[in-house]
Amino acid sequence: MSAPRIAVLDYGAANMVSVTQALASCGADVVVAAEVPSLALADAIVVPGVGAAAAAMDALRERDLLEPIRDWMRAGRPALGICLGFQIMLERSDEGGAETLGLMSGRTALLEGAPTLPHIGWNEVELTSPHPLFEGVPDRSHFYFVHSYVAIPTDETTVVARTTHGSAFVSAAASGCLWGIQFHPEKSGEMGQRVLANFLNLVRGAGTGRAG
Numbered sequence: 001m002s003a004p005r006i007a008v009l010d011y012g013a014a015n016m017v018s019v020t021q022a023l024a025s026c027g028a029d030v031v032v033a034a035e036v037p038s039l040a041l042a043d044a045i046v047v048p049g050v051g052a053a054a055a056a057m058d059a060l061r062e063r064d065l066l067e068p069i070r071d072w073m074r075a076g077r078p079a080l081g082i083c084l085g086f087q088i089m090l091e092r093s094d095e096g097g098a099e100t101l102g103l104m105s106g107r108t109a110l111l112e113g114a115p116t117l118p119h120i121g122w123n124e125v126e127l128t129s130p131h132p133l134f135e136g137v138p139d140r141s142h143f144y145f146v147h148s149y150v151a152i153p154t155d156e157t158t159v160v161a162r163t164t165h166g167s168a169f170v171s172a173a174a175s176g177c178l179w180g181i182q183f184h185p186e187k188s189g190e191m192g193q194r195v196l197a198n199f200l201n202l203v204r205g206a207g208t209g210r211a212g
Helices: 016-025 038-043 053-062 066-074 188-208
Strands: 004-007 029-033 042-049 077-080 105-112 119-127 141-147 149-153 159-165 168-177 178-181
Touching: 004 016, 004 038, 016 029, 016 188, 029 038, 038 066, 042 066, 042 188, 053 066, 066 077, 141 159, 141 188, 149 168, 178 188
Parallel strands: 004 029, 004 042, 042 077, 077 178
Antiparallel strands: 105 149, 119 141, 119 159, 159 168, 168 178
């Protein structure tokens, strides 16, 4: 199969250079998508993000991307959410009371019991159930985090990994072809690259989603 074409959503809430370069180094054909037509050419989308949920939702709405993203994911087409991009896949956020994409049941809340916030730096990711996204990644490998809020999925069967910073939180979840990770793979060295390479393999396995 040719290189998977990955549309990285540009809505002003991420370091696009580091994300796109990391995907390209794993063999992806990367397109930066700030408008709907770019999605039609993609096999999968990546929703990166840092910052606040309400501002992210406003930015997606201003770019007319909200419903196309929802339609994409509801259709079972591959998508990866990173950090804030994972959090907004849930139904709502306690941060500003924002209504988010509603593609996974649950909410985003402030990380309770944390010794410091934001949670910044390297931390262990404990795998709670096998998943191809972490193929070849040893349990308790270290990944890089920058966040204060965490995703709390309602369905425990979607949880793939947890991390502890004061209290345990969900650091990876999966539902069909929808995958979310709280850490930043583009800043996580060899193991981060492995996760992105596994994502591309999952996209290949899902087949092409291109419209033409």
